[in-house]
Structures are given as structure tokens and as C-alpha cells.
Amino acid sequence: xxxxxxLSYVVPGKNKEPLRVLxxxxxxxxxGHVLALIGPSGSGKTSLLRILAGLIEPEAGTLSLRGSDFxxxxxxxxxxxxxxxxDDGLIEHLTVRENLSSAAMLRGAGSxxxxxxxxxSHVLVTVGLENxxxxxxxxxxxxxxxxxxLGLALVADPLLVLCDDFTVGLDVRSxxxxxxxxxxxxxxxxxxxxxxxxxxxxxxxxYDTVVVMNEGYxxxxxxxxxxxxxxxxxxxxxxxxxxxxxxxxxxxxSWMKHREAYYAAFKLGGSAAEKLSAGDxxxxxxxxxxxxxxxxxxxxxxxxxxxxxxxxPTLPLPGLFSQVxxxxxxxxxxxxxxxKDWITHVSLLVxxxxxxxxxxxPNLKALKEVRSGTSAADTLWPxxxxxxxxxxxxxxxxxxxxxxxxxREISExxxxxxxxxxxxxxPFAWLLGSLLFMLPIVLVQSIWMEMFLDIVSGGLPGAxxxxxxxxxxxxxxxxxxxxxxxxxxNSKESAHSISLTVLFANVILCGGLLGLPQVLGHIVHxxxxxxxxxxxxxxxxxxxxxxxxxxxxTRTWFAAPNIAMxxxxxxxxxxxxxxxxxxxxxx
Numbered sequence: 001x002x003x004x005x006x007l008s009y010v011v012p013g014k015n016k017e018p019l020r021v022l023x024x025x026x027x028x029x030x031x032g033h034v035l036a037l038i039g040p041s042g043s044g045k046t047s048l049l050r051i052l053a054g055l056i057e058p059e060a061g062t063l064s065l066r067g068s069d070f071x072x073x074x075x076x077x078x079x080x081x082x083x084x085x086x087d088d089g090l091i092e093h094l095t096v097r098e099n100l101s102s103a104a105m106l107r108g109a110g111s112x113x114x115x116x117x118x119x120x121s122h123v124l125v126t127v128g129l130e131n132x133x134x135x136x137x138x139x140x141x142x143x144x145x146x147x148x149x150l151g152l153a154l155v156a157d158p159l160l161v162l163c164d165d166f167t168v169g170l171d172v173r174s175x176x177x178x179x180x181x182x183x184x185x186x187x188x189x190x191x192x193x194x195x196x197x198x199x200x201x202x203x204x205x206x207y208d209t210v211v212v213m214n215e216g217y218x219x220x221x222x223x224x225x226x227x228x229x230x231x232x233x234x235x236x237x238x239x240x241x242x243x244x245x246x247x248x249x250x251x252x253x254s255w256m257k258h259r260e261a262y263y264a265a266f267k268l269g270g271s272a273a274e275k276l277s278a279g280d281x282x283x284x285x286x287x288x289x290x291x292x293x294x295x296x297x298x299x300x301x302x303x304x305x306x307x308x309x310x311x312x313p314t315l316p317l318p319g320l321f322s323q324v325x326x327x328x329x330x331x332x333x334x335x336x337x338x339x340k341d342w343i344t345h346v347s348l349l350v351x352x353x354x355x356x357x358x359x360x361x362p363n364l365k366a367l368k369e370v371r372s373g374t375s376a377a378d379t380l381w382p383x384x385x386x387x388x389x390x391x392x393x394x395x396x397x398x399x400x401x402x403x404x405x406x407x408r409e410i411s412e413x414x415x416x417x418x419x420x421x422x423x424x425x426x427p428f429a430w431l432l433g434s435l436l437f438m439l440p441i442v443l444v445q446s447i448w449m450e451m452f453l454d455i456v457s458g459g460l461p462g463a464x465x466x467x468x469x470x471x472x473x474x475x476x477x478x479x480x481x482x483x484x485x486x487x488x489x490n491s492k493e494s495a496h497s498i499s500l501t502v503l504f505a506n507v508i509l510c511g512g513l514l515g516l517p518q519v520l521g522h523i524v525h526x527x528x529x530x531x532x533x534x535x536x537x538x539x540x541x542x543x544x545x546x547x548x549x550x551x552x553x554t555r556t557w558f559a560a561p562n563i564a565m566x567x568x569x570x571x572x573x574x575x576x577x578x579x580x581x582x583x584x585x586x587x
Contacts, residue, residue: 002160002193003028007061009047009216021047022058023216023252029209031191034182036224038198039213040240045197046085048213049162052195053082053422055586065160066191077424078107078315081153081161085168087145089152089419091330092138093337096129099137100151105326107156107423109318119155126188127151127181143174147181154185156315156423161185163196172202179206189312201236214243217252222262230262317424320432327425327433335437344404349445352397353452360390360457367457370545384549387461388538392512394453395533398446398475399506403499405438406482410579411495414587427583431576434483442475463540466561473568474533478506480575481529487582506530511556521557529571531556536564 009022022044029035037045050056052063054074063071065079091099100120104111108119124130127147132140137148146166153161163182167175179196183206186194196207204210204224212220212227220230228234231242243251318326335342360367366383374380410417410430417430450468454460460467482499489495507513510530511521525531539558541547551558559567 001028001030001064001066003062003064004048004052005062005064007048007051007063008059009044009051009056010059021216022051023249025061025213025216025218027211027218027221029193029195031193032186032189033208034179034186034194034196034206036196036198036204036207036210037213038201038204038210039219040243041199042215043213044216045213046164049164049195049197052160053080053162055422075160076314077317077422078156079159080422081156081158082419082422083149083153083161083163083166084415084419085164086415087142087149088415090137090145090148091334091416093136093334094330095134095136096140096144096148096151097124097133099148100124100155102326102330103152103420103423104155105318106323106420106425107315107317109316109322111315119157123151123154126154126185143170143178146170146178150181150185152419153423154188157189157312159189159192161192161194163194165198166196167198167200175200176203176206179203182206201239204236212239212243214251215248217248217255219243219248219251219255220262221255221259222266226262226266230258320426320429323425323429324432324436327429328436331433331437345441345445348401348404349448352401352445353449356390356393356397356449356453357456359393360386360453362386364457367460371459371461375545380545381549381553384546385553387541387546388512388550388553390453390457390460391462391537392510392530392534394449394471395474395510395512395530395537396503396507398442398449398471398533399478399503399530401445402438402442402475402479403482403503405441406479406575407486407496407499408492409434409438409483410486410583411489411492414492417583418587421583427580430583431579434579435480435576438479438483439476442479443472446471446475461541461544461546462537463561466537466540466564470533470536470561470564470568473565473572474529477568477571477575478503478529480572480579482575484575484578484582487579488585489582490587510534511554515555518555518557525557525559526567529568532559532564532567532571535559536561539564 005026007022007025008020011019011021013019025044025048037048039045047056051058054070058071061071062069065075091102094102097120100123101116104116104119108116111119121130124133127150129144129147129151132144137145140148150161150163150166166182167178170178182194182196186192204227207224209222210220210224210227211218212231220227222230224236227236227239231239233239233242335345363382363386366379367386369379370383417425421427421430447468450471454467481502482495485498485502486492486495489498506528507530509516509524509528511525511528512530512534515521516524525535535556535558538547538550540561541550
């Protein structure tokens, strides 16, 4: 039994009165039950589902399942199946079976391959997708996507299945099919409860009971056949118009007055009492209805009684390492299946060093002459300027490639992450999975660029280790910072825009083009990733002929290589912390 008692939820207002979203909501549902949560937009349906899913906390009230208050002791993630309203939580480049298998591996510990296959096959049959199990998700029609979305919630065999606007956008025939599907899902496990929040008033008879909500109040709870009588309307379609004729609080008070009578009449609990319509509350009301005829008194059919003969154990969650391992493997598989992404990475791997080499070529002769010992001013100064600029260009190109990875990594997949987080995937697992996917790409790109430019130029000035390590560290640090932005931004467009702004600030403020006043530079540069990559390599040229002209050309202090590496490590750590904080936030 799921029991909701006096649940209230208030959203604090900014410079205005707090908004009371839910007001003393109370109802219950037994196992094997499908409940429709209906009401006009803004009635509090989604907020109630989010409270049940543990996504937000109520102001007051209790929630219990199997007699345990899960506000105090949250449900195990595998006891909950969450079906969100949006369709963007599916992984487009995986097949139907692969989507379900991925969810099963992230939610089930110690499962053998055969057990995963068996569980996924059962879900495929339950939701009616066994005939298209090998189709990619991107090729599915809307009804098939909805079935897959429900299947993802069922792979852990949950007790409580919450569906938010599951049938929105579907035609009438598909709506009927999906409501029948929800009944099949409830029947698949005797103690399972399915709640569907919807604005639709069509096919209410397909549900075991209906809860009508209005501006946060429960206005009715009972069988669909009783809804027209209670609201004194001839058809379901007129219920919302009827609700609008009376303040929501009066509907709530009226239901509290008549609730026990209806519960007794329809064997939903409570004590026996005379059955009344809500219209009887106002004696002068024209739309008074006749009292409902007494029910035949027959017992509920055996097929509809909820009897839990055995309690299935809750599937344990896999450990952090197992989740990270699967997320990294899945991310690389998705890259291979997305030509646009891997072609972009390969193009940058080839094109970025080629572009830097083209910018290096005009003064390549001067560089070689200075390395051979020439100290003439007309050779030394152009060569030193070229050395400084090629290091800066190299660092900025690495930062640009890191931005393309980090800014998109979480923001484009936020809906997938939120769905998997509700299913028990740890935020730290997603963080590590993202880093272990990005960092190898950043390291390969930066190291290859340095090696390529060294080969083309015959050897750029500077110490070997800083030249190799600092670009790689700069890319890793900036990728982590962009990942933090990606995790905290409200949209992928916002994440990309903010990351580009930060990259532009790195170009202007790193000190490679023109130096800031020394005092101001010491204040600003600790926040500028590019400064440490660029200046650390320049400082490693101190014992070469190139250093003195560069020092005179730019009024920027140069960080020693060890300091630069330390600061880039700090930037990397800051990015990791920002990412973790962003992943902990609910979107």
C-alpha cells in the first residue's frame, strides 16, 4: 500500500507571497493498482510525482510504502521507476535493446550476462518492443519511444512506477493502447503501483481509480465512473470547467467532507456512510444530482484483489567502479557511432597542428638561424616573437579543442543523466566517466600538436618536459572547467556560450598579446588557464637567446614551469569540483 497523508509543498516566492503548490494531499493506492492523477495545468500533479520520486522535499506530510515512511528513509533507487515527460532521456545512437541493457547494467549489481539478457527480454515483451529490439532509437516513432521510455523504468523491477504525461501528443487509439499497457505493467508484479499524471480526460475508465487535483487540492479520489456524479456533470470532458466554477479550497474541503462515504461505497477504505454528491454541499445549486444508487455489494473479483504471495528482493546497485566502467565504455561506443563527432575530432587532430605550422613557416628560417648561433637583431627579434606567438597559438588551440569536448559533454546529455541518477547512478560516476572519456582525447591532441610542430620547425625553443606537459595540462584543466560549466548551465546553448566567453577572456588576459600592469596581472592571472600554459613554456626558454627579446616585448610575469604545472592542476581540480556540484543540482 502507498499512503500519502496531508502532503503540502510550498515554493518560496521572490518579492511576493510563497506559492502553495500542494495543500494537505491525502490518498492511498494498493499493490497491483493503476491510478490516474488528473487535473488542469498547474494543479500540482507533476510536483506530487517529483515528491514521490524524491526529487523535491515537501513542507509537511508523510509518504509510506509498505508501512515505511520514505520521506525519512528514501526508497531504494531500484524500487522506483521514473518516466519523465520529455523524450530526450533516450540514447539516440543505441538500439532499443542496447538502451535497456545499458540501464540494466547501471542498476543491477552482480548480474550475469544471461540474467541481463533475460531481464531485458522480459521488459521488451512487456512494453511490446521485441520486434524492433535491434532498431536504433533515433529511428523510432513517437509511440515506440514512449514504450522504450517506460521500459527503461522497468528494468530494475520497481515497486512504484511514476509516469508524467506519458500519453501526451499521442492519438486517441495510442492513448487507449498505452493505458492498457500501464495495467499490464501493474499486473506484472502483484505489489506494484503505477501512477500516471495527465491532463487528458479520455479513457479514464481504464484506470483503477482517479485522483482529481485542482490548484494543489485533492478534489476527488475514486473510480472513474463516479467522477461525473460527484462533479454534477454529464461527461468527463466537463470536469475541468466545473472545477473552475468554485474556489479550489472549497473543492478540497468538500472532498474531505464526503471522502469517507465514497471510500466506503467503493471499498477504498474508511467507514460506511451515506453517499453524497459534491453538489449537495450547496442547497441552492441548480446542478444538484441524484444520490448514486447503492452498489450491488458484490465482492471485488479475485483477479482485482491485491495479494502479495511473495516479495521480490530489491535489485542491488552496482558499485562505483562498475558504473564508471560501463559509462566510459558506452561513451566511446557512442563516439564511434556518431560520424559527426569523431570526424570533428580527427579534423581537429590534423587541422590544428597544420594551422599552427602554417603560421610558423614565414619565420622558420629565422628560428633556425638563431638556434645556430646568430644574434643579429633583425633575425633574433622576429624569431623570438614567432616563438612566443607559436606557443600562445598552440595553447589557445588546445583550449579550443578542450572547450568542444567539455562544454557539450554533460549539457547535451543532461536528460539522460537525470534519468539515470534517479535510477541510482552516482553523480561521481558520471563525473569520472566524463573525465575518462575527455582526457585521453585532450592529451592525444595536445601531445601530437607539440610533436608535429617540433618536427616541422626542427625543434621549438624551450625545455622538453614543459613543452610536452604544459599544453596537455592546459587542455585537461580547461576541459574540466568547461565540464563544470556544462554541468551547471541550464541548457547546452548556455554552456557553450559561457565557455566561449571564458575562452575569449583567456585570449585577452593571458598576457601573450599584451601584458597587464604587473600588480593587476598578479591578481588576474591565477584565474587564466592560458597564462600558465603559455608563460610556463616561455620561462623554460630562460637560458636560450629567445628569452631576452620576449621578456622585453611583453610586460608579463612568467610562471616557472613547476608553478605553472601546480596552478594548472588547481584549475583542473576546480573544474572537477564545479562539475560535481553541478551534477548534484537538480535541473
